[in-house]
């Protein structure tokens with residue numbers, strides 16, 4: 531549900547531009563989007579150029595004073611920092627400004643906590659939050675963060691009363707909770723593995739949509755499911771960061787009896803908290819096992835190259851390398867670019883809302899994943915009609931003729947599959 535803008539919590543965002551980082555503006559813009567995604571509103575932005583963050587207060591002394599004055603003048607009681615801060619930086623900055631200080635990691639964890647829907651996603655985010663809180667147990671800022679999160683997400687320790695939660699949070703309790711969650715996650719992972727094994731048995735090509743959050747992955751998934759899958763299996767699309775938090779796999783069936791599995795995955799963002807990397811790893815099995823990755827990029831975003839770099843980095847971080855990838859430069863309808871068109875043979879400029887674009891994308895995907903298909907003409911004796919029936923059901927039958935000595939059938943199938951019918955081969 532949307533909350534009216536006047537009820538949004540107003541915040542000041544702060545960031546350090548270390549050594550004139552060329553990605554700095556992009557990361558500040560991203561932070562603003564993350565703040566908005568967490569139903570808060572950026573009122574002011576304050577940045578400082580430094581070579582290193584101040585070990586005690588993140589910003590340098592003069593800037594901290596300026597921040598305190600700004601917070602006072604605008605009556606803002608929450609400050610969001612663009613980096614992960616140490617517990618003492620949070621404590622000192624909070625004390626010096628009189629405001630609650632949240633760092634980028636806590637913000638992302640908070641968004642995830644509010645979005646998580648499935649049991650696995652909820653467990654993963656609880657685990658990440660506990661790992662974040664463990665070294666911060668005694669900071670006043672973490673108390674406030676606990677109080678905020680205590681009311682916002684379901685499941686686990688967070689749905690108890692805020693005061694009670696704080697009292698309970700000693701290291702031992704957290705340690706025990708972490709163990710319990712790990713145990714629960716193993717059980718969930720086991721049932722997922724079974725499902726995955728069942729899917730792998732089908733031997734279908736696996737294609738995964740990956741990329742930066744809000745690029746249009748789920749929209750593309752829905753367009754493809756609508757045409758080639760079961761209509762009712764649409765996934766959620768929303769104009770917000772991290773709309774998708776769990777991988778969804780759909781079976782797509784083409785009219786020529788070829789089929790594939792398509793996975794929609796969680797979106798990426800830069801400087802992903804390391805506590806969340808494991809969560810990403812476990813929800814990205816499908817991408818890790820894919821035969822083809824489709825990287826979806828918001829082509830209308832001026833930072834698209836940095837977003838692609840982010841995707842590359844996150845994929846590397848979670849160990850997904852060496853899988854063939856095509857690029858979909860989506861949302862071209864918001865630009866003056868002609869679409870659908872190819873930037874190069876692996877990069878399609880398109881719009882998910884345009885059916886011609888979707889056709890072109892499907893062609894591209896099919897060219898990549900059905901490379902191993904070959905066409906043969908077979909002559910199957912009439913007493914082996916089950917072979918003809920099998921081919922009609924599982925392969926792409928292009929032409930059938932009934933001759934005196936059997937059924938002549940021109941058929942397209944994967945090379946390995948075709949080997950089984952070699953004895954009927956007449957060409």
Ligand SMILES: Nc1nc2c(ncn2[C@@H]2O[C@H](COP(=O)(O)OP(=O)(O)OP(=O)(O)O)[C@@H](O)[C@H]2O)c(=O)[nH]1
Pocket residue numbers: 742743744745746747748749750766767768769770771772773774775795796797798826860861862863864880881882883
């Ligand atoms: N104009 C335009 N909007 C698009 C296009 N594709 C997607 N959108 C919109 O972009 C927003 C995000 O789309 P999603 O499909 O949810 O994006 P996503 O990549 O799945 O995002 P996450 O799940 O957060 O990673 C939605 O408001 C879509 O309607 C497009 O080609 N053109």
Ligand SMILES: [Mg+2]
Pocket residue numbers: 747748749766767773774794795
């Ligand atoms: Mg999505």
